[in-house]
Amino acid sequence: MNYIDQHMHSSFSFDSEALLEDYLRATDNLIVSTEHLDLEDPTVGFIDRPLSLPDYFKTVDLLNEKYHNRLLRGLEVGWSPRVHERILSILKSYEFDLILLSLHHNGEYDYMNRSANLERDPEKLIPTYLDLLYQGVEAMGQHVNVMAHFDYGFRVVHITSQQLEKYGKRQLVRLFNLLIENDIAFEINTSSIVRHNNLELYKYALDLYLECGGKLLTLGSDAHFVNDYQRVFGDAVEYLDSLGIEHLTYYIGQRPHLVSIKSLLYILNNHGCGCFFVSLGVELYQYKCPIYLVVRTTGLGKYYNRIEITLKEKRLTKLVDVKR
Ligand SMILES: [Zn+2]
Ligand SMILES: [Zn+2]
Numbered sequence: 001m002n003y004i005d006q007h008m009h010s011s012f013s014f015d016s017e018a019l020l021e022d023y024l025r026a027t028d029n030l031i032v033s034t035e036h037l038d039l040e041d042p043t044v045g046f047i048d049r050p051l052s053l054p055d056y057f058k059t060v061d062l063l064n065e066k067y068h069n070r071l072l073r074g075l076e077v078g079w080s081p082r083v084h085e086r087i088l089s090i091l092k093s094y095e096f097d098l099i100l101l102s103l104h105h106n107g108e109y110d111y112m113n114r115s116a117n118l119e120r121d122p123e124k125l126i127p128t129y130l131d132l133l134y135q136g137v138e139a140m141g142q143h144v145n146v147m148a149h150f151d152y153g154f155r156v157v158h159i160t161s162q163q164l165e166k167y168g169k170r171q172l173v174r175l176f177n178l179l180i181e182n183d184i185a186f187e188i189n190t191s192s193i194v195r196h197n198n199l200e201l202y203k204y205a206l207d208l209y210l211e212c213g214g215k216l217l218t219l220g221s222d223a224h225f226v227n228d229y230q231r232v233f234g235d236a237v238e239y240l241d242s243l244g245i246e247h248l249t250y251y252i253g254q255r256p257h258l259v260s261i262k263s264l265l266y267i268l269n270n271h272g273c274g275c276f277f278v279s280l281g282v283e284l285y286q287y288k289c290p291i292y293l294v295v296r297t298t299g300l301g302k303y304y305n306r307i308e309i310t311l312k313e314k315r316l317t318k319l320v321d322v323k324r
Contacts (some may be wrong), residue, residue: 001230001233001234001237001269002029002263002264002267003029003219003230003233003248003250003259003264004027004029004030004032004072004078004231004250005150005219005220005221005223005230005233006034006098006100006146006185006187006218006220006250006251007032007034007035007076007100007146007187007218007221007222007223008031008032008034008067008220008221008224008228008229009032009033009034009035009036009076009222009223009224009246010023011054012033012035012051012055012056013035013036013051013076013224014036014038014049014050014051014057015036015224016167016225018201018223018224018225018226020033020059020060020064020069020071020227021063021227022171022226023226024063024067024070026073026229027229028070028224029070030071030072030079030249030252031070031071031072032071032072032073032074032098032250033071033072033073033074033228034074034075034076034098034148034220035051035052035056035074035075035076036049036051036076036078037049037076037077037078037087037090038051038078038104038314039080039083039086040080040082041078041104041110041150042064042105042107042108042109042110043105043109043110043113043116044066049078051156051175052173053090053093053094055254056073057073057094058158059167060073065067065223070234071090072097072098072252073094073095073096073097073098074097074098074099074100075091075096075098075269076099076100076102076130076148077099077100077101077102077103077144077201077229078102078103078105078139078308079102079103079136079139079140080105080107081107081135081139082107082134082227084139084140087140088206091143094293095253096254097251097252097253097254097255098145098146098250098251098252099143099144099145099146099149099167099254100135100144100146100147100148100187100220101140101144101146101148102149102152103129103132103133103136103147103152104152106128106129106132109155109158111152111153111154111155112152112155112158113130113150113156114127117164118157119157119159119237121225122155122157122163122167123167125154125157125159126153126154126159126163126164126167126168126171127167127168127171129153130153130172130175131171132173133147133150133153134173134174134175134178134205135186137175137178137179137182138178138270139182141178141182141184145185146182146185146186146187146214146218146249146251147179147185147186147187147257148188148189148218148220148222149183149189149191149192149222150172150186150205151189151192151201151202151205152177152192153191154198154201155196155198156226158195158197159201160200161233162205164201164204164205164274165204165307169208171206172205172206173212175192176208176212176214179209179210179214179216180212180213180214180215183256184215185201185208185216185217185218185249185256186205186216186217186218187215187218187219187220188206188217188220188236189202189203189215189220189221189303190219190220190221190222190231190232190233190236190279191228191231192222192223193221193224193232193236194231194232195243206243210243210245212318213303214271215247216239216249217245217247217248217249218248218249218250218251219233219236219237219248220226220315223232234268237261237264237265237268238265238268240261241261241262241265245261245263246257246260246261247259247260247261248264248268249263260273275298275303280320293301
C-alpha cells in the first residue's frame with residue numbers, strides 16, 4: 001500500500017528484535033521506525049529503557065546509502081511529567097521525521113503491566129487516564145506530530161464503548177479539541193484493534209473526533225515484527241472510506257502530507273494490499289529467493305487469497321496462501 005505506516009519498532013526499541021533492514025527488504029516504499037523513548041520507566045524501577053540515538057542515526061544513514069534514502073527517522077515518546085525536561089532536551093538534539101506522543105504509565109505502573117495493581121474501575125480509570133493523556137498533549141503539543149494509541153490505558157483492563165462514552169466523553173472532547181488546536185494527528189492503532197480487541201473504542205472515538213472537526217488521521221500498526229507491518233490496513237482504509245473520510249496523513253521532516261483514501265483503495269483493489277507483499281517479501285527472503293518478477297493474483301474475491309509468484313532464477317511457480 002502506498003502509505004507509510006506511521007508506527008513501528010525495530011531492534012533499537014527495547015521490546016523488538018526486528019531489523020530495520022528486514023522492513024526495508026519487505027517493501028519498496030519509504031518507511032519510518034518510531035523507536036521507544038521511555039525514560040524512568042516504573043516497570044523496571046524507574047530506569048531508562050535503552051535507546052541509543054547516536055547508533056540509531058548512524059544505522060539509518062548507513063542503510064539509506066544502500067536503500068536509496070527510503071528510511072525516515074522517528075520516535076515514540078513515552079511522556080510523563082517527571083521526565084518532561086529530559087525529553088525536551090533530547091528532542092532538541094536530533095531531527096526526526098515523525099514524533100509520536102504516548103502515555104504508557106501513570107507514574108506508578110505501566111497500564112499494560114499485568115502484574116501491577118491496576119485500577120480496574122472504569123469510573124475511575126477512564127477519566128484519570130484521559131486527564132493524564134490531556135496533560136501530556138498540553139505539555140508536548142509543540143513538539144510532537146501524532147497522539148499514539150489513545151486507548152493504551154484500556155488495552156489490559158477492558159472497557160466497553162458505552163463505558164467510554166459514559167465516563168470519558170467530556171474528557172475525549174476536550175482532548176480532541178486540544179489535538180485539533182495543536183495540529184496533532186489522531187492515530188488509528190491497528191495493534192490495539194487486532195491484538196487488544198479495541199475496535200469498538202476506536203469506532204466511538206473516531207466518530208467523536210470527526211464531530212469535533214478533526215481531520216488529521218494516521219494509521220499505525222505498532223509492529224514489533226516485520227510480519228505485522230501495515231497489519232489490517234486494507235480493512236482500516238475501507239472503513240475510513242465508508243465514513244466519508246478523504247485523506248490519511250503521514251509525516252516527513254515533521255511536516256504533514258496527505259494521501260487520498262480513494263487512491264489507496266484503488267491500489268488495494270487492483271494490486272492487492274501492501275501487507276500481502278510484505279509477507280511475501282519476508283517469505284521469499286527467508287527462502288533466500290532473489291527478486292520475484294511476476295506476481296499474479298488468483299482467486300477472485302474482494303481480497304486475493306492466493307498469489308502466484310514466478311521466480312526469476314528458479315523458474316518455478318509457487319502458490320502462497322495469504323492471510324488477510
Ligand atoms: Zn506505545
Ligand atoms: Zn509503539
